[in-house]
Each structure stands twice: as C-alpha cells, then as structure tokens.
Amino acid sequence: MAIAIVILLLVAGSLIFHFASPWWFTPLASNWGTIDDTIEITFWVTGIVFVAVNVFLAYAVYRYRFHKDQRADYEPENKRLEGWLVLGTTLGVAAMLAPGLFVWAKFVTVPEDARLFEAVGQQWFWSFRLPGKDGVLGQTSTELIDEKNPFGINPKDSAGMDDILISSNEMHIPAYHPVKVVLRSKDVLHDFSVPQFRVKMDLVPGIVSYLWFTPTRIGRFELMCQELCGMAHYTMRGHIVVDSQEDYQAWLAQQVTFAQSMQAPAGDLALGKQVYKVCGACHGSEGEGNDNLSAPKLAGQHAWYLKRQLGYFRNKVRGATEKDPYGQQMAAMAATLTDANIQDVSAYIASLPAPANGASPSMANDRGQQLYHNCAYCHGDQGEGKFALNAPALSGQQPAYLKRQLKHFQQQIRGAHQQDTYGNQMVLMSRLLQDEQAVEAVAAYLNSLPAP
Structure with a gap:
C-alpha cells in the first residue's frame, strides 16, 4: 500500500512541477511557433503515457x-492486450513524429524573398558575412585564411569583392523580414542556436548548411554554440540584434567590404616610429x-x-572605469590617435624584436x-599567441601586469563591455x-617562457 501511495505522489508531484515550473521556454521572437507546438504535442503524448503507466x-x-492465501497466475500471452498496446504505441509515435515532418518541410523551404547572411564559426568565436549589391556571396576556402583575409574569401572571385564583412560577434538583421542564414565552420563542429528564434543547426567542416526564420520582435538575442567544440x-557566444x-x-x-579590407594600408613604419616616441616614455624605447610605471612589454606582440x-x-x-587607473591613462593617450596612427604604430611595435627574457627558470x-x-x-x-584564435602573445610578459589583468578579468573590471x-x-x-x-x-x- 505504501509503495502505491509513493508512486501516485511522484506522479502528482511531477505534474505539479511541470505546470507550475518557472523554467519554461524563452518568449518567442520568430515565426517558428509551430516548433513550440510540436514540443507541446510531445509533452502531452509522453505525459499521458507517463501518468497511465x-x-x-x-x-x-x-x-x-x-x-499468503493467494498464488501468482502466469499468463504467457494475451494477444488482445498486445494488439491494443501496439495500436496505442503506433498512434502515440505517429502523433509525435507527423507534426515534426510538416514543420521540417517548412524549415528547409526558404522563402524566395529571404535576405541572406553567412555565420562563420571557429574556436571560439562567431563572425558574419553579407552579400554586396550583387546579392551573391563570394567563394571561400580555409586555405586562403590569413591575417589579411580572415574569412578566406577568394580574391579572384569578383562576386566576393563587394561582400560585407562583420568581424564582430554581433550581427544585425531587419525585423519582420525572412532571413536565410548560411552556416560555415573554419575548424570543428559547431552549432548555431538562438533559443528565442527556436532555430538551431550544426556547422559541419567542409559542408555549407543553412536555416531560416523571420524575426518578429526587435531586441538583442544571445547566439550560442550548442555543440561541444572544445575547451x-x-x-x-554572440548576439543577433533585430533592428x-x-x-x-x-x-x-558603417560596415566594410572585402575589397575595402584588402586595400587597407599595412602601416608606415617610419610614421609609426614617430608616433611611438610618446608611447616609449612609459613602455620603453624598444617596447x-x-x-616602475606598470607599463607592459609591447615588443614581440x-x-x-x-x-x-x-x-x-x-x-x-x-x-x-576608475578601478582601472592604468587603463584610464591609456584611454586618454589612445584618444589622441587617428585610425592611421593606430595602424602605423601597431605595425612599428610589431616590428620591434622581442627582448631576451631575463626571468629565472626556477620561476616556471x-x-x-x-x-x-x-x-x-x-x-x-x-x-606565442595565435591569430586563428584571436589570442595575443603572453610569453615573457611582466608578472605584475599579467596578475593585474587576470584579476581585472575575474572582477569584470575588464571584459564586461559588450563590444x-x-x-x-x-x-x-x-x-x-x-x-x-x-x-x-x-x-x-x-x-619564464622565451620571447616569441
């Protein structure tokens, strides 16, 4: 008797938790309410079976x-009962699968007037690409990826020259208009998922996949990778902004095209050296x-x-922020620089030879x-740093600077800005x-590590 009561209490508790739970779907922000409907049908079918069983x-x-006065009666077969079970199971499975087939048929059928953009996944970052006035995305290849061409666009393909490049992990799209998202991976398996849009699709290396949706609510929505893609x-994470x-x-x-990015100057070392004279007062004449001035090493970066x-x-x-006084000093100094100044001085600093590391091996x-x-x-x-992962060189850097930056990250003094x-x-x-x-x-x- 007690076991039967416990089973009934577990069923009642599960139902109450399901219907009264505060953890539910995020508010819908696209046309894919039918996906919610299929999930609801699945809940009802499995819920009825759960309660009945x-x-x-x-x-x-x-x-x-x-x-003690009763004996168990073994009945090896009951064709009538088995028939009802087979029929009930068939109807239940069909009720769960059939709606999904209709939704999937719509999911893979993109409206002809849908706008297009490409989402590119890499460890561990999102970037985006839009077609230019010709409405066609240019050809790409991972073999063409370098610092000058991070998207790997074929410079010999005229269709790619007017492609609009979004190196940020934030993509903007217009509201109330269907959008097709072409998905491409630079390295491993990723997954494009925005819960509010009810869309998700894998990015498979060597294959171009896609999905589509119509945003129905203006706002900023988090983009996540829902495929285990590494450390x-x-x-x-990224963001899709509906404007x-x-x-x-x-x-x-405000965005740049591939042609404009390829025409960007590499930086004038002579002009960069002149600009750096001010920087050298803190960071040293050779970077x-x-x-003593809490200025990090720059040479080798x-x-x-x-x-x-x-x-x-x-x-x-x-x-x-006032919690980062050295950062405030740098913000004031950087405010005096133009885009050309930044290009030139960055090129000059990168040309400086990294000084020999004087740290004792015992510190390692x-x-x-x-x-x-x-x-x-x-x-x-x-x-040594990796361009492919957007990670700077760290070897030979002053311990005091590294400790300060790590603590600033931990306390969100640095890294909290959405950009x-x-x-x-x-x-x-x-x-x-x-x-x-x-x-x-x-x-x-x-x-203690040697200079890169």
Missing part, C-alpha cells in the same frame, strides 16, 4: 499485493616595458592585437605550467584560476 503500476502493486565551448529598417540601414552603412586594443582604449571599451613552477595547460589552447604552448568580444570570453576563462596563488603561478610561468 505509473497509475497502472500503483494499481497493480496494490491490487496484486502479497497475500572554451561555453564561451563561444527596425532604419536602424538596420544605418548599421549596414621592453617598465615595471602581434600588430592585429595591438591595433584592436588601441581601438578599445580609444572607444572606452577598455579603461572606462610545476603548478604554473599545469594551470597554463588550459590557456595554451588559445595562447599557444609557449605563449569586448574576447574579453567576455576571458572573464569566464580567468575564473578557472580559483585563488591568488594560481594567478601568481601562471603569471610566473608565462614570464
């Missing part, structure tokens, strides 16, 4: 409970850094990273090396270092 189980436990999978038509056109007008950080300082993505403690293993996925085994794409990831990754000793160990280990 467990109520019958409780009844059987009570009705056929042990009694920092959980940091691979009014006017706001979308204003945003689109060697200055511990990549130009693409220097350019990005100077842009962040100038636009107050970094250095906008075993714990620091072990903890750095997770960091090495992006920053390289020797802290700091990689800083957002570092906020999450830095918290793997769970105490101050771990931070110090990693900083000491990195300082």
